[in-house]
Every structure is written in C-alpha cells, then in structure tokens.
Amino acid sequence: xxxxxxxxxxxxQDRGDQRLPPGQYDVGDGFPxxxxxxxxxxxxxxxxxxxxxxxxxxxxxxxxxFRALPREALSVDIHCVTTxxxxxxxxxxxxxxxxxxxxxxxxxxxxxxxxGGYTTNLPLEELTGGRAWVVDTYEGQPLAPEHxxxxxxxxxxxxxxxxxxxxxxxxxxxxxxxxxxxTFGYHNHGDPWREERYSGD
Amino acid sequence: MTEPxxxxxxxxxRRLDGNAAAGMLAELFAxxxxxxxxxxxxxxTTSMLGAHxxxxxxxxxxxxxxxCTDVVLRYAVQEGRILLDLRxxxxxxxxxxxxxxxxxxx
Ligand SMILES: [Zn+2]
Numbered sequence: 001x002x003x004x005x006x007x008x009x010x011x012x013q014d015r016g017d018q019r020l021p022p023g024q025y026d027v028g029d030g031f032p033x034x035x036x037x038x039x040x041x042x043x044x045x046x047x048x049x050x051x052x053x054x055x056x057x058x059x060x061x062x063x064x065x066f067r068a069l070p071r072e073a074l075s076v077d078i079h080c081v082t083t084x085x086x087x088x089x090x091x092x093x094x095x096x097x098x099x100x101x102x103x104x105x106x107x108x109x110x111x112x113x114x115x116g117g118y119t120t121n122l123p124l125e126e127l128t129g130g131r132a133w134v135v136d137t138y139e140g141q142p143l144a145p146e147h148x149x150x151x152x153x154x155x156x157x158x159x160x161x162x163x164x165x166x167x168x169x170x171x172x173x174x175x176x177x178x179x180x181x182x183t184f185g186y187h188n189h190g191d192p193w194r195e196e197r198y199s200g201d
Numbered sequence: 202m203t204e205p206x207x208x209x210x211x212x213x214x215r216r217l218d219g220n221a222a223a224g225m226l227a228e229l230f231a232x233x234x235x236x237x238x239x240x241x242x243x244x245x246t247t248s249m250l251g252a253h254x255x256x257x258x259x260x261x262x263x264x265x266x267x268x269c270t271d272v273v274l275r276y277a278v279q280e281g282r283i284l285l286d287l288r289x290x291x292x293x294x295x296x297x298x299x300x301x302x303x304x305x306x307x
Contacts, residue, residue, distance in 0.1 A: 037272070
C-alpha cells in the first residue's frame with residue numbers, strides 16, 4: 001500500500017516541483033466548483049461587458065461585439081486559495097490590454113463586478129502587459145456557467161478568486177476598493193507564490 | 202457665554218468598555234440559531250435562519266436570503282480565528298434560552 005501511494009504522489013510531485021506554489025496540490029483532471037451563491041445564467045442576448053470610471057460608462061460591448069474583438073488563446077496554470085492547482089488549462093478570450101486601452105490616466109485600481117453581486121479588486125498595472133483576459137472558451141468549448149460562463153476574468157498569476165466568474169463590469173478607480181473576499185479576511189493582493197491567502201486584520 | 206466644561210457629559214460617563222458586551226454576546230452565541238429569524242438588509246424580508254440558503258463549499262460559509270438571494274451572513278475559520286460578517290442581516294431575533302428566563306425570575 002505504502003509503495004503504491006508513494007508512486008502516485010511521486011508522479012504528481014515530479015510534475016509540480018517547479019510549478020506548484022507553496023501549500024498547493026495538483027488537482028489533476030478535476031476542476032472543482034466552489035460556489036458562494038446561485039449560478040447566474042445570463043443568455044448572450046442579454047449579456048454585455050462594460051468599462052466604467054467614477055463618472056460612468058466608458059465602453060460597452062454586447063456579445064457579438066465582444067466576440068469580434070481581437071482574440072488570444074492561452075495555456076496557463078491556475079491556483080485556488082482552497083489549495084488546489086490545475087496545470088495547462090487552455091482558454092480563449094480578449095486581453096485586458098484591448099479592453100482597457102482607453103483607461104483614464106488617473107486610474108490605478110480596477111473593481112471587477114459580476115452577475116450575482118460578486119466583486120474583486122485588482123491593481124490596474126497587474127491587468128495589463130498580457131497578464132489578464134476576459135475568456136469565454138475553455139478547452140475549445142463555450143465556458144460553462146459553473147465555471148463562470150458566458151465569460152469570466154482570468155488573472156492566472158493571482159489566486160483564482162481574483163478571476164471573477166460571470167464578469168460584467170470593470171470599474172477603473174484612482175483608489176483601491178476591496179471586493180467580496182477581500183472584505184472578509186482574504187488577502188488584498190493574492191499572489192500564490194507568496195502565499196498571500198489571508199490579511200492580518 | 203456659558204461654560205461648557207461645567208456641564209457633565211452623562212453619555213460619556215455612562216459609556217462602558219466593550220468587554221462588558223462579551224457576557225451578553227456569549228448568551229446569544231450559545232443558543233441554537235436555527236430558530237432565529239433574520240431580516241434581510243437588502244429586501245427587508247424576515248425569514249427563519251434555517252430557511253436561508255447556505256453555500257458551504259466556498260472559502261467561507263455564505264448564507265443567502267431565500268427571497269432575494271443577497272448575502273446575509275458570512276462565517277469562516279482562518280488561521281485560528283473566527284470571522285463573522287452580519288452586514289446583510291438588518292435584525293437578528295433569537296428566542297432567549299429558557300434557563301435565562303428562570304434565572305431572571307428567581
Ligand atoms: Zn433579501
């Protein structure tokens with residue numbers, strides 16, 4: 001028994017040595033769904049994505065317009081604060097460099113807001129430079145509602161709670177505004193390589 | 202002009218240290234809250250706590266209003282501390298334990 005167990009663990013550790021952040025395990029083929037509420041199901045005909053600043057709406061794309069934007073395919077590792085990591089996940093979507101190219105010069109922070117009321121906050125400079133996307137396709141298929149479809153934010157270098165499912169609005173702010181988990185003991189930044197899971201207060 | 206320093210601020214004088222609340226809160230949190238009723242801060246509906254919707258597999262326990270689905274309560278244990286967020290509960294009504302009534306009457 002011990003030999004068999006060690007064999008399985010050894011294989012996953014080989015794969016994860018370089019790529020597994022501290023305190024995480026390789027979930028393999030699984031893709032856990034950790035829900036804090038009912039799954040929103042917004043049909044494409046009623047879906048839009050907007051960019052706001054404090055004064056109001058700056059940009060808006062309906063589903064067809066969003067699908068016509070320049071698209072990228074990416075393969076990334078993702079890390080959930082509940083300690084699972086998943087390697088080589090393949091997504092398609094639109095880079096935030098495209099969506100936020102008209103950001104006002106005073107913007108420093110972004111609050112992402114989703115159907116269902118979820119919010120999360122991120123520094124603007126970590127969403128640009130090819131580090132963040134709004135994705136609508138996972139492993140070649142339309143993104144399932146359980147995983148954030150029709151479209152979710154994807155910021156793979158931070159814990160997955162920053163990759164807001166069902167994202168509908170990106171609000172550009174000069175100040176930081178903590179989101180749903182950030183106001184409940186979770187770290188404001190959320191870097192898995194620094195194990196930024198919890199805040200001190 | 203009157204002398205403001207001559208008046209006694211009775212409100213400030215009667216203010217207690219927050220530790221004094223601990224005893225009362227201990228009574229609250231020792232009771233079975235499934236029979237408690239909570240008024241949703243979002244839609245104003247009052248429902249039994251046990252009739253709310255609980256999402257337990259997220260990074261915290263998230264309790265939602267059965268009427269409007271907004272968040273009523275969040276609870277988590279993180280690194281040896283308990284966190285309780287009641288922002289979505291405008292009013293929590295809990296039946297007092299029978300033992301408390303008896304001791305008050307005695
Ligand atoms: Zn409600």
